[in-house]
Amino acid sequence: MDSRGVDAVLAASPNNVYWLSGFNGPAHKSDEPRPLAVLLAREAPEEPVMVLPDFYLGSLAAQPGWIEDIRPFRAILLPFDQPPRGKADLDRFVDPQDRPNWFPAAADRYAPDMVAALERAVADLGLAGKRIAADEPRLAARLSGVDVEDGYGLLMSARSIKTPGEVGLMRAATAVNRAAIEESIGAWTPGMTWRELRAAYHAVALARGGFVHDPGAMVLANGSDSPVPVITSEAGDYELEAGMRIMFDCHGTKDRYCWDGGKTWIVGSEGADAARPLAQATADAMAEIEALMVPGARISALQAAGRAVYRKHGLPLAEDSLIFFHGLGLSHLDQEVDAEGAVTGDFAVQAGMAIATHIYYPGDRRERMWLEDIAVVGNAGPAESIFGWDFLPHGLDG
Numbered sequence: 001m002d003s004r005g006v007d008a009v010l011a012a013s014p015n016n017v018y019w020l021s022g023f024n025g026p027a028h029k030s031d032e033p034r035p036l037a038v039l040l041a042r043e044a045p046e047e048p049v050m051v052l053p054d055f056y057l058g059s060l061a062a063q064p065g066w067i068e069d070i071r072p073f074r075a076i077l078l079p080f081d082q083p084p085r086g087k088a089d090l091d092r093f094v095d096p097q098d099r100p101n102w103f104p105a106a107a108d109r110y111a112p113d114m115v116a117a118l119e120r121a122v123a124d125l126g127l128a129g130k131r132i133a134a135d136e137p138r139l140a141a142r143l144s145g146v147d148v149e150d151g152y153g154l155l156m157s158a159r160s161i162k163t164p165g166e167v168g169l170m171r172a173a174t175a176v177n178r179a180a181i182e183e184s185i186g187a188w189t190p191g192m193t194w195r196e197l198r199a200a201y202h203a204v205a206l207a208r209g210g211f212v213h214d215p216g217a218m219v220l221a222n223g224s225d226s227p228v229p230v231i232t233s234e235a236g237d238y239e240l241e242a243g244m245r246i247m248f249d250c251h252g253t254k255d256r257y258c259w260d261g262g263k264t265w266i267v268g269s270e271g272a273d274a275a276r277p278l279a280q281a282t283a284d285a286m287a288e289i290e291a292l293m294v295p296g297a298r299i300s301a302l303q304a305a306g307r308a309v310y311r312k313h314g315l316p317l318a319e320d321s322l323i324f325f326h327g328l329g330l331s332h333l334d335q336e337v338d339a340e341g342a343v344t345g346d347f348a349v350q351a352g353m354a355i356a357t358h359i360y361y362p363g364d365r366r367e368r369m370w371l372e373d374i375a376v377v378g379n380a381g382p383a384e385s386i387f388g389w390d391f392l393p394h395g396l397d398g
Helices: 014-021 054-061 086-092 103-108 114-124 152-159 164-186 194-207 272-292 299-312
Strands: 008-011 037-041 044-053 069-073 131-134 147-150 245-247 252-254 257-259 262-266 322-327 354-361 369-376
Touching: 008 014, 008 152, 014 037, 014 044, 014 152, 037 114, 044 054, 044 114, 054 069, 054 086, 054 103, 069 103, 069 114, 086 103, 164 194, 164 252, 164 257, 164 262, 164 369, 245 369, 262 272, 272 299, 272 354, 272 369, 299 322, 299 354
Parallel strands: 008 131, 044 069, 131 147
Antiparallel strands: 008 037, 037 044, 245 262, 252 257, 262 369, 322 354, 354 369
């Protein structure tokens, strides 16, 4: 906030609220944003305010957190055909014996709606007339007496630097992805189809505590012979024939943190010997990129380094390979973005960032090579992969 000249941050998007508060409430309506907000003032960073619907108070009481100033507001579960009962309405949501220390003050601040709760918080924190960076413009536009600016990029920038605890959560999520990839490959028998493979992957991910989001975990189409990597959840079905090179790029979450990535699977190991030179070049390219992924390294330099490895191996399509990057964490783009939601250009990596590195060498479904790894940038040395496997394709060694 100091560097950007703002007096407070108002977070209302689900991931930002969770990141600031640690509160992981039930998905009242899982297909809509949760009506929560956290207001954090630059001059009072130890006194944040959390605004939430009254029906979330029971869930909040069951999850001890660091925010003590709780501001509930009357929400849609209470009847509209009866007059409000004031603080007595909160008896419907929190049993008297389960009420934490913050509850009496929260009840005294019970507001008729979310905007009223926020405007009182703004006044109490001395933020009237001040600059507030907000990540949800529709909500911020309803506040009076403050100067509101876009705060989404600021919060994403802060989120891009991971704590050790967050790295641990990402390792656990990545372990789900790795197990789901390996076990679904292990289930292959001749005649297995793409949809059966996807179903096997989803079943393992769910059994290990992960969540896969509609329309599915696998985001690269594999059935086409086109050399262009189509980023889509494939709707068609086809047999996974021996010798095909299936590109695993899998998305999902565990405990709110994302997993991403995977590598090539040579089905049935057919043609593995012929694949070895390209496979080794791709593995070497990833190792070189992560060795150079130190604070201050720019994406363009990392791309050039990976492409140079392909040239060193004498591969003819080095210039046509795709090498791209993004941050990872609570979202699949956990880094600062511009107003349109795009990554801010040729960014420099920073210590603590978790970076997804993708390498694609073009070819048809029996020639291409894909590798995506997740690594955490250290303070000085090379980035550390959190997958825990080597970079060579599945099926290369039989």
